[in-house]
Amino acid sequence: MAASGGWRQPSILPGFGLTLGFSTFFVSAIVLLPLGALVLRTASMSPADFFATVLAPRALASYRLTFGASLLAALLNAAGGFLIAWTLVRYEFPGRRLVDALIDLPFALPTAVSGIALTAVFAPDGWVGGWLAAQGVQVAYTWSGVVLALTLIGLPFVVRTVQPALVEVARDLEDAAETLGAKPFTIFRRIIFPAVLPALVTGFTLAFARGIGEYGSVIFIAGNLPMRTEITPLLIVIKLEEFDYSGAAALGFMMLLISFVMLLLINTVQAWSRRRLTVGR
Amino acid sequence: MPGIATTDHAEILRRPGRGGLRAALLRWTFIALALTFLGGLLFAPLAVIFGTALGRGLPQAVAIFADTDTRAAVQLTLLVAVIVVPLNTLFGIAAAWAIAKFEFAGKSLLITIIDLPFAVSPVISGLVYVLLFGAQGVFGQWLIERDIAIIFALPGIVMATMFVTFPYVARELIPLMQQLGNDEEEAAITLGAGGLMTFVRVTLPKVKWGLVYGIILCNARAMGEFGAVSVVSGHIRGLTNTMPLHIEILYNEYDFVGAFAVASLLTLLALVTLVIKTVVEWRSGSRGS
Numbered sequence: 001m002a003a004s005g006g007w008r009q010p011s012i013l014p015g016f017g018l019t020l021g022f023s024t025f026f027v028s029a030i031v032l033l034p035l036g037a038l039v040l041r042t043a044s045m046s047p048a049d050f051f052a053t054v055l056a057p058r059a060l061a062s063y064r065l066t067f068g069a070s071l072l073a074a075l076l077n078a079a080g081g082f083l084i085a086w087t088l089v090r091y092e093f094p095g096r097r098l099v100d101a102l103i104d105l106p107f108a109l110p111t112a113v114s115g116i117a118l119t120a121v122f123a124p125d126g127w128v129g130g131w132l133a134a135q136g137v138q139v140a141y142t143w144s145g146v147v148l149a150l151t152l153i154g155l156p157f158v159v160r161t162v163q164p165a166l167v168e169v170a171r172d173l174e175d176a177a178e179t180l181g182a183k184p185f186t187i188f189r190r191i192i193f194p195a196v197l198p199a200l201v202t203g204f205t206l207a208f209a210r211g212i213g214e215y216g217s218v219i220f221i222a223g224n225l226p227m228r229t230e231i232t233p234l235l236i237v238i239k240l241e242e243f244d245y246s247g248a249a250a251l252g253f254m255m256l257l258i259s260f261v262m263l264l265l266i267n268t269v270q271a272w273s274r275r276r277l278t279v280g281r
Numbered sequence: 282m283p284g285i286a287t288t289d290h291a292e293i294l295r296r297p298g299r300g301g302l303r304a305a306l307l308r309w310t311f312i313a314l315a316l317t318f319l320g321g322l323l324f325a326p327l328a329v330i331f332g333t334a335l336g337r338g339l340p341q342a343v344a345i346f347a348d349t350d351t352r353a354a355v356q357l358t359l360l361v362a363v364i365v366v367p368l369n370t371l372f373g374i375a376a377a378w379a380i381a382k383f384e385f386a387g388k389s390l391l392i393t394i395i396d397l398p399f400a401v402s403p404v405i406s407g408l409v410y411v412l413l414f415g416a417q418g419v420f421g422q423w424l425i426e427r428d429i430a431i432i433f434a435l436p437g438i439v440m441a442t443m444f445v446t447f448p449y450v451a452r453e454l455i456p457l458m459q460q461l462g463n464d465e466e467e468a469a470i471t472l473g474a475g476g477l478m479t480f481v482r483v484t485l486p487k488v489k490w491g492l493v494y495g496i497i498l499c500n501a502r503a504m505g506e507f508g509a510v511s512v513v514s515g516h517i518r519g520l521t522n523t524m525p526l527h528i529e530i531l532y533n534e535y536d537f538v539g540a541f542a543v544a545s546l547l548t549l550l551a552l553v554t555l556v557i558k559t560v561v562e563w564r565s566g567s568r569g570s
Contacts, residue, residue: 008385013466014385014476023376027394032442034409041412080318087315091308099316100560105323108498108551110505111403112525113544116532117326120333120541127329128321152322184307213402216507216525220532228455231405237512240408245417252408259400263393 019214038256053250062232063254065143069231070211073150074158077205080151081158082196088159103159106152111216118149119221126271141223146231149217154207161206166192198273205269208264213255263277283477330548333541345539353519354527354543358504360435361523365442365503370496373450378480380451381458382466392455395448406444407512410437433515438523441509446502453495457488490561501554505547 007017053059088100106114122129123140132139139145169192177187215233223229223240232255239248334342345351376395380388398406412418414431424431431437469479507525514521522530524543532541
């Protein structure tokens with residue numbers, strides 16, 4: 001902070017007041033005021049009503065699905081995303097740059113489009129779904145469909161955090177280990193994996209957090225049966241359609257609380273990986 | 282998200298190959314596994330979008346755009362983007378200037394708030410506006426008395442879209458401007474240039490590709506937003522249906538060709554976004570930054 005004890009460091013650049021003022025006004029109007037309305041609405045509920053809503057069996061079932069599927073999808077992404085990042089960084093093959101560019105597609109593609117496309121592929125009459133159905137496996141309209149949609153949505157998070165970390169792995173250490181007689185798997189386990197682990201954990205957490213809030217890509221493939229394949233965001237939409245504003249607000253408040261915890265977790269993980277990286281050097 | 286500079290990759294590949302047959306076998310197993318994973322999850326859905334849309338020929342796919350409701354959806358989506366994207370761009374530039382060029386108390390709080398929409402479910406982004414402006418909301422009665430419609434109307438759709446997409450330009454510009462430092466701007470000011478002139482002549486040329494990508498990404502997300510808009514729109518056909526909501530309706534009515542034809546349009550937009558991202562990364566990479 002400024003030596004004079006002011007709240008900002010002196011600078012000769014102009015426009016501080018204007019740009020900060022506009023930004024603060026903008027986020028207050030667009031984000032803080034509306035979020036305040038959510039908290040206010042929840043606070044105006046009686047504690048009994050609030051807990052009856054957020055602890056209702058249907059709500060609890062939706063948390064289980066939302067969390068369980070997000071966790072599973074993030075784990076799948078940690079494995080698959082690592083494999084993809086590894087392949088893209090370490091190997092050359094025809095079409096590598098195209099594949100690399102397409103990894104970001106789930107970011108840019110509207111979630112509703114991802115949802116109907118995944119459903120079309122994995123429905124019992126779809127390309128992959130038909131083959132799976134022949135093996136007696138149904139993915140679409142079950143909880144595994146939810147996992148699948150969340151895996152697609154979370155994939156870029158893991159690949160894009162692991163990729164730079166893999167590039168950074170000190171290759172001279174690998175060479176040294178090999179010279180000293182280490183087997184490839186030992187090199188992977190002792191040198192590559194520890195160096196990439198913080199990035200992998202960060203990507204996993206980001207994918208997990210994203211999965212919890214996801215709506216558009218899930219509702220087409222989930223089947224949306226109450227107690228079985230109904231995610232929490234959908235339950236909020238249903239409450240709103242029934243004009244149960246307080247019920248929707250209470251569930252929204254719960255999700256917001258979870259988002260804050262996740263945000264805190266992400267920051268902690270990132271601080272941990274920064275520390276790990278600086279110690280490692 | 283940072284991409285991988287091609288120089289790094291070339292450097293890695295130039296290293297002496299080791300291994301022989303076992304390494305080659307391992308390499309192709311990994312490549313095959315990775316491509317299978319991506320094939321089912323990413324490439325097959327991408328192919329199915331265009332495949333279904335064009336399944337009965339191009340004329341059939343294009344026919345959906347002659348439908349009045351589809352046209353209204355396309356128009357509404359464009360209108361929302363035309364309002365939202367410039368406002369978010371203005372905000373992104375202002376926030377990036379304040380955050381990257383100055384040190385002040387509460388800066389990290391502002392950054393956290395800018396990141397908030399990434400962590401919040403899109404459904405909540407819509408819900409908060411319903412609680413504020415809906416019939417039973419905070420300002421509901423006041424708005425009804427004055428006959429002003431926000432929820433189930435254009436203003437609500439615009440606000441919900443803004444909530445979801447306002448970080449994109451700022452998140453793209455902040456790291457870029459922080460990395461480039463203040464020296465050149467300070468020199469311009471010292472030489473007597475005004476604030477606006479300094480930004481347009483000194484800062485803008487340095488960050489223009491990042492800005493372009495931020496705007497394109499913001500636009501793609503604004504046109505494609507589903508969850509938040511779904512909550513505030515009311516799904517009135519021909520009036521408050523944006524393209525993603527119209528896709529949902531067509532799909533639920535089993536008009537798969539129509540649904541995927543409209544989806545193809547948004548998918549093309551997403552692919553263009555990725556192309557521009559790749560070009561931007563290539564440009565900033567070739568500049569040696």
